[in-house]
Amino acid sequence: MRSSLSDRTGAALLMAPLLLFLVLAYAWPFLGVVKWSFTLPTPGLGQYDALLTDDLVQSVFVRTLRIAAIVTIVSVAAAYAITLIWVRGTPAQRLIAEFCILVPFWISVLTRAFGWVALLSNRGLINTWLQAIGFISEPLTLVRNEFGVIVGMTHFLIPFAVFPLASAMRSLDDRVLLAARGLGSSRMRTFWSVFVPMTRSGIIGSALIVFVFSLGFFVTPAILGGGRSVMVAELIYLRIFQSPDWGLGAAISVVLVLFVGALMALLFRYIRPKQLV
Amino acid sequence: MPTYRPGPISLVIAAFVALFLLMPLLAVIPVSLTPSRMLAMPTGELSLRHYRTLIEDPRWIDSILLSIRIGVVSSAFSTVLALCFSLGVWMFQPRFTAALVGFVLLPMVVPPVVSAITLYFLLTSISGFSSFFGYDTWLGVAMAHSVMTVPFATVLMLVSLSQLDRRIDLAARGLGATVWERATRVIMPNIKFGIITAALLSFVLSWEEIGVTLFITSVNAITLPRLMWMGLRDNIDPAIAALSVILIIITVLVLAVRSFIVRLRAV
Numbered sequence: 001m002r003s004s005l006s007d008r009t010g011a012a013l014l015m016a017p018l019l020l021f022l023v024l025a026y027a028w029p030f031l032g033v034v035k036w037s038f039t040l041p042t043p044g045l046g047q048y049d050a051l052l053t054d055d056l057v058q059s060v061f062v063r064t065l066r067i068a069a070i071v072t073i074v075s076v077a078a079a080y081a082i083t084l085i086w087v088r089g090t091p092a093q094r095l096i097a098e099f100c101i102l103v104p105f106w107i108s109v110l111t112r113a114f115g116w117v118a119l120l121s122n123r124g125l126i127n128t129w130l131q132a133i134g135f136i137s138e139p140l141t142l143v144r145n146e147f148g149v150i151v152g153m154t155h156f157l158i159p160f161a162v163f164p165l166a167s168a169m170r171s172l173d174d175r176v177l178l179a180a181r182g183l184g185s186s187r188m189r190t191f192w193s194v195f196v197p198m199t200r201s202g203i204i205g206s207a208l209i210v211f212v213f214s215l216g217f218f219v220t221p222a223i224l225g226g227g228r229s230v231m232v233a234e235l236i237y238l239r240i241f242q243s244p245d246w247g248l249g250a251a252i253s254v255v256l257v258l259f260v261g262a263l264m265a266l267l268f269r270y271i272r273p274k275q276l277v
Numbered sequence: 278m279p280t281y282r283p284g285p286i287s288l289v290i291a292a293f294v295a296l297f298l299l300m301p302l303l304a305v306i307p308v309s310l311t312p313s314r315m316l317a318m319p320t321g322e323l324s325l326r327h328y329r330t331l332i333e334d335p336r337w338i339d340s341i342l343l344s345i346r347i348g349v350v351s352s353a354f355s356t357v358l359a360l361c362f363s364l365g366v367w368m369f370q371p372r373f374t375a376a377l378v379g380f381v382l383l384p385m386v387v388p389p390v391v392s393a394i395t396l397y398f399l400l401t402s403i404s405g406f407s408s409f410f411g412y413d414t415w416l417g418v419a420m421a422h423s424v425m426t427v428p429f430a431t432v433l434m435l436v437s438l439s440q441l442d443r444r445i446d447l448a449a450r451g452l453g454a455t456v457w458e459r460a461t462r463v464i465m466p467n468i469k470f471g472i473i474t475a476a477l478l479s480f481v482l483s484w485e486e487i488g489v490t491l492f493i494t495s496v497n498a499i500t501l502p503r504l505m506w507m508g509l510r511d512n513i514d515p516a517i518a519a520l521s522v523i524l525i526i527i528t529v530l531v532l533a534v535r536s537f538i539v540r541l542r543a544v
Binding site: 006021025026029032033036093101103117118123125128155177218223249250253 | 282297304358359362386388420485506525
């Protein structure tokens, strides 16, 4: 393409407003947060030192990684099952699967967390029913603990795990499956030895997306964890608003960004961005 | 037509997953009809009092109106910015395009809580100069929402531009159209579906935004999700169930209409 002066000014004029907006409203204040992490309350590396030594911070990091790992495994497995129907079921099955994936996807995180509170709380549906049929006498504690957090996060993240899997399953060449069947492989064996390995890029992509999302998750753990099962994002919130310790909150944010950045770099080494959608 | 259909085992597992996905959405329906003032299953009679609360209590109405205002302003702003940026990328294909697009997508990939603390820093800094544009003001929230929605709008625009045939633009150019004419009379009419989708998605994302909003509002700019949050954390207000049912019904209707339109276009 010819690159005349007017072309370059045209491109600059069109692209500058958004770039300027994000530099001023996003990049610059992020550097401000980085500055907080080195200067509040006293200049130096004190906050990063605290990250490595503070027992509370450490336990929150460990809990976050543990919850993120469990949620990733469960969500990807569940998403795999429903994506299989969405991509390869009969037309009626596909319609139902699509409905079950897209409706929760478009409903706000608060509504969905609230739905789980309504189901799992002491006077919620599950405990009411179990008590009515005499299965239990005391309500089970299903919410305001790690179990509730994992259930709510898995529910939120399954639709996100579906999309990379669906694109991997759609691009799979059916003739390979026919060949496997033709060579005498059973349906089970074709699935585990041919179908699943060939959708590997989708599995890796969706696992990384779910894992990265879970690390910075705020709303669902805060509501379903009820302050007992604090994850990293909620810890940042508490450090900013409840025990004003902006420096530590900022330092945790910086570490979180670096960690997520490293994971994203890993993601793009495995799959090209276009394959994700 | 796929030759390889899922068997009974995968159907059963998928049915459980589908049930799991729909369960919390169905659970709010009975709770919304409870006559009790607290979160509980209705025993015996049903009541619409929590739906009435939504219409009568000014707190709910005010926050709904505020969320609509913020959604419209931030959606318009981010749609215009994303449209200009994407047109620049598509028409001129400047150097460093990949890096610039990557930069624009940052608010979408950075953990929301980090964006939240970043925008908190921004708005509290602005508050030092201005009382109507900064922390806990509706304009501040609208700007923060624009930061968060603009990557999504840009992605949608770039996707719809990538499906556009470059030759129509080359033809317009060969016939002597100016940059302005090419953009407004040739390219934009051809991606209007993408522009509308981007504006709608930006509105929806702003309408339900809570992670960032929590950090940048306290008592004045109470958006609808912020009000729901307050009702969820303290003692759980069944009016939230009523509101949730309404939001779920709207979502289902919109998706049904959309899939109907997609089917019509495909025929």
